[in-house]
Amino acid sequence: MSISVTGVSRRFGNTTALHPLSLEIAKGEMVGLLGPSGSGKTTLLRIIAGLETPNSGSIHFGDRDVTHVHVRKRRVGFVFQHYALFRHMSVFENVAFGLRARPSSERLSNAEIHDRVHHLLERVRLEALAKRLPAQLSGGQQQRVALARALAVEPEVLLLDEPFGALDAKVRLELRRWLRHLHEEFNFTSVFVTHDQEEALELSDRVVVMSNGRIEQIDTPQTLYRAPANRFVFSFLGETNRFAGEYREGRLHRDQAWIQLDKAGAPTSEVLLRPHELILTTAPDARAHLPVTVDAVSPVGSDVRIELTADWMDTPWLASITHHDFDRLRPERGGAFFVIPARWHQFAPENA
Amino acid sequence: MKRIGDGTGTRLGLITLAVILTTLFLVIPLAGIFYQAFAEGLAPFWQNLTSNFTREAIGLTLLIALMTVPVNLIFGIFLAWLVTRFTFPGRRILQTLIDIPFAVSPVVAGLLYLLLYGRTGWLGSILSEQDVQLMFAWPGMVLVTIFVTCPFVARELIPLMQAQGSAEEEAGVTLGASGWMLFRRITLPNIRWALVYGVILTNARAIGEFGAVSVVSGSIRGETINLPLQVELLYQDYNTVGAFTSAALLAALAIVTLMIKALLEWHTHRREKTA
Numbered sequence: 220m221s222i223s224v225t226g227v228s229r230r231f232g233n234t235t236a237l238h239p240l241s242l243e244i245a246k247g248e249m250v251g252l253l254g255p256s257g258s259g260k261t262t263l264l265r266i267i268a269g270l271e272t273p274n275s276g277s278i279h280f281g282d283r284d285v286t287h288v289h290v291r292k293r294r295v296g297f298v299f300q301h302y303a304l305f306r307h308m309s310v311f312e313n314v315a316f317g318l319r320a321r322p323s324s325e326r327l328s329n330a331e332i333h334d335r336v337h338h339l340l341e342r343v344r345l346e347a348l349a350k351r352l353p354a355q356l357s358g359g360q361q362q363r364v365a366l367a368r369a370l371a372v373e374p375e376v377l378l379l380d381e382p383f384g385a386l387d388a389k390v391r392l393e394l395r396r397w398l399r400h401l402h403e404e405f406n407f408t409s410v411f412v413t414h415d416q417e418e419a420l421e422l423s424d425r426v427v428v429m430s431n432g433r434i435e436q437i438d439t440p441q442t443l444y445r446a447p448a449n450r451f452v453f454s455f456l457g458e459t460n461r462f463a464g465e466y467r468e469g470r471l472h473r474d475q476a477w478i479q480l481d482k483a484g485a486p487t488s489e490v491l492l493r494p495h496e497l498i499l500t501t502a503p504d505a506r507a508h509l510p511v512t513v514d515a516v517s518p519v520g521s522d523v524r525i526e527l528t529a530d531w532m533d534t535p536w537l538a539s540i541t542h543h544d545f546d547r548l549r550p551e552r553g554g555a556f557f558v559i560p561a562r563w564h565q566f567a568p569e570n571a
Numbered sequence: 572m573k574r575i576g577d578g579t580g581t582r583l584g585l586i587t588l589a590v591i592l593t594t595l596f597l598v599i600p601l602a603g604i605f606y607q608a609f610a611e612g613l614a615p616f617w618q619n620l621t622s623n624f625t626r627e628a629i630g631l632t633l634l635i636a637l638m639t640v641p642v643n644l645i646f647g648i649f650l651a652w653l654v655t656r657f658t659f660p661g662r663r664i665l666q667t668l669i670d671i672p673f674a675v676s677p678v679v680a681g682l683l684y685l686l687l688y689g690r691t692g693w694l695g696s697i698l699s700e701q702d703v704q705l706m707f708a709w710p711g712m713v714l715v716t717i718f719v720t721c722p723f724v725a726r727e728l729i730p731l732m733q734a735q736g737s738a739e740e741e742a743g744v745t746l747g748a749s750g751w752m753l754f755r756r757i758t759l760p761n762i763r764w765a766l767v768y769g770v771i772l773t774n775a776r777a778i779g780e781f782g783a784v785s786v787v788s789g790s791i792r793g794e795t796i797n798l799p800l801q802v803e804l805l806y807q808d809y810n811t812v813g814a815f816t817s818a819a820l821l822a823a824l825a826i827v828t829l830m831i832k833a834l835l836e837w838h839t840h841r842r843e844k845t846a
Contacts, residue, residue, distance in 0.1 A: 270741055290744050297745040303738035307760045316756075317746035372746060 220281045220375035220408055221246045222267060227276030229262050229432075236262045237432045239275060244410060246281075249402050251419035252412045254429035255455065260412045261380055263429070267410060268378050269293045280376060296369030296407070298379040302361045304353035310364050311336055311349040317372035339367045342401075359390040366398070370405065377402075379411035383418065395422055416456050420444065428452050450566040453491055460492045460536040462509075462563075476531040478507045478560060490563040494524070497538040498559040499548055509558040511536065513550045518542070525550060527558070604822050607815035619816040627793045628801040628817065631709060635784075635797060636777040639716045643773050644766070647724025652758075654725075655732040656740075666729070669722050677719050681786025684715050707789030712797065715783040720776045724769035731765045764839050768832065775828045779821060 222244040229237040237259045244250050252260040265271040267278060269290035277286040285293050305313050314336045318327055327335065340346045343363040353361055362382065369377060382398070383391040399422060402409055413419050419426045420440040428435045428443065428451075436448040447453040464473030466486040471478045478490060503509070511527040514535060522539040529536075538558065540548075550556060609616055619625060654666055672680065688695040688705045698705060705711040739761070743753045759766075781799040788795040796804060798817050806814035 268745060270745070290741075291747050291749070293745075294747070295745060297742065299738050299742055301738065303742040305739055305742070305757055316743065316748070320743070320746050320748040320752060368742075368746070 221279075222376060222408060222410070223277075223279040224263070224267065225277050225279070227263070227266055227273045227278065229259075229266060229271065229273050235432055237266075237273075240432075240434050241276075242427060242434065242437070244408060246408055247406050248424045249399075249409045249411075249422060251423035251426045252410065252429060253414070253416060253419040253426050253455070255414060257431075258429040259432040260427075260429050262432075264378055264380055264410060264412050267376075268295050268297050270297070294372065294374055294376075296372065296374035296377040298362075298365050298369050298377070298382050300381040300384060302353070302365040304361055304364055304368070306353055309350050309352060310340070310345060310356070313353065313364055314339055314367045314371050316368065321372075335371065339371055343367045358386050359394060362386065362394060366401070370401070375407055377407045377409040379409065381412055381414070384413070384415075391418075398422065420456075428455060430455070447564075450491070453564055453566065458494050458537050460494065460497070460538075461489065461533065462492065462531075463489045463533065464531075473531040476507075476509050476529070478509065478563065479505060480563075480565075484565070487565045488568075490560075490565050492536075492560050492563050494537045494539040495522070496560060496562045497536070497540075498561055499525070499538060499540055499544065499550065500557050500559055501548070503557045504559060507557075507559050509560075511556055511558050513552055513554045513556065516550060516552065518545065527556075601822060604815055604818050607811060608819040610815075611812050615812045616816055619810075619813040620820070622813075624793055624796065625801065625813075625817060628796050628798050629820070631712070631795070632778055632797040632799075634709065635713050635716050635780075636774055638713045639720055639777040640770055640774050642717050643721050643724050644770060646721060647728060647769060648766070650725040651728035651732055651762075654729055656737055669725050669729075672719050672722050677715075677780065677782030677784075678786060680718055681715050681783035684711065684718070684783070685787055688714070706787050707791065707795060709795060711787040712784050712795060715787050716777050716780050719780055719783050720773045723773040723776065724766065727765045727769035727772070728762055731762055735761055764835065767835060771828055771832050771835075775825060778824055 222242075224240065224242040224244075226239045226241055227237060228235070228239040240263075242263075252263060254260045262271060266273050269278075269285070269288065273286070277284060279285065280293070305316065308316070315332050318332045318335060321327075337346060337349070340349055343366060345360060345363055345367070348356065348360065353364065356364065366382075379398075383394055386394065395418065411422070420443070423440060425437060425439055426443050427437045430451050436443060436452045438446075438448075443452065444456055447456060453459065462471065462473065462476075462478060464471045464477070466472075466480075466488060469480055469482045471480055471487070471490060480487070480490070509529070509531075511529045513525055514528045515526040517524040523542060523545040525538045525540065527536040527538055536558070548556070650665075650669060654662060654669075685706055686692050688698065688711065690696065690699050690704070690706070692706075695706065705714060739757050740753050743757045748756070779799060781803075784797060785800055785803070788797075788800055790796060790800065790804065792804075798821050802814050802817045802821070805811075805817065
């Protein structure tokens, strides 16, 4: 089922959690709401679910206006940040809850409920634990119970609030993949909230980046990463190195350091660079003169991460170079190098 | 490993002090009650216990408890629900107001009710026109007991419900549960032990309440005398055995209450361990 959010806003006392915003989510799409804490992403999710009432605007599921429809009747699946499993009920009863809560005219027989729950528990690989209490499960298992519980009522919309936030990295990766599969199999429309850019970019068909109660950009992960709409989106999506200085004749100067910018480009006082866009060399060239000192080296992972310092920086830079380059250059702590930017990004100044 | 202050001397000293104080202030007076009750043998004790006045005092005491507990049980659940699940202006003030019956001396509470509901009182004069008499009758005693014991259940529930949060109820409602189903299947099972605990405390206080009740009772023998009042009345009549018989009865009720409480605590503790 498609979801339309139109002109929705929300205030809590004197603070505005959401400025009026609109959002269209297609049927079967998986959309991530990404933003730092306090950006309004959870409030938006809760408004879609009906757990929170907007001060203005409307919510439609397909053609149906659900703005004033009670949560109980919206038929959404909601997975809570800390799972919110019913602590005194067994795993089986947790999953069966939604089926037992149905009005008597629609209620399934006990045998049907039993079959449905066991089928779901099989899907989430928790059949053996059906009789356990939530407190006896690990975090990942609890999260799977929470998902099974939400899916038991066959919702057409699945909403997830920081679904993997409290889990360790390995379990998180596994559950992400698994959620993706479930999404494809059950074909529901899902919206999830996260502050983890990697998670948002990996899972979503489209990502909604939010800050301060506003939508900054809505795009596919690729477009978002390649063409961020503004400085906020750029810096939120990954590690950012900043060069600020004075613009003179196509060059940006700061003390002895400078970067040659496009002659055709607009003058700017700041450029931003990703760690992988930095080339480490032993000599400057016509593109830039950026002397740096190696402060720390971390050769773990697919790239070598190198922390760089210099007088002309406000905060240390981070460069990631290939192991091949690393073997060639052999940078060590305290070593002096030059940085050549392969690419850089410049944005209109923020006046928010 | 030795902890700070964990010398043999300190430990022995503290233990001895604790034992001496407990004996002086708890064990001896408690034993004294039973000793005095049986001072003249079993027969006078039994005679006092089965006298009409004592039987009526027991009856009134139980009646007060029986009416107070359900009222405050329901009131306490509503109050805790209101304070922990909703935000509204005046919520903090309400939370403070809950404690007023604890803060105010029961005698003052009794006096207030007397002024308000007495024959010449503000509300009492209206009621007496309708031929309703609350003060110097058992309904007044029930009223003040409800007032004095009303924080117990709410006080037990509020911290627990605050700690548990409303996420489980929200989960329930997204799954389609009605308000009653949420309460019966999610809220109630989560708070049941705190609820039982609150009921035990309410009950203990309702049975033992003296101050507020003595102001509004009017001391009509066989009508508005409950067990605590009976103790005082008989003692002033120089019927020591009688007074201590009733006192022993109250003490026994208190001990039974404490035993139930301890049993529950042990039970919850064990549940938490296995969970």
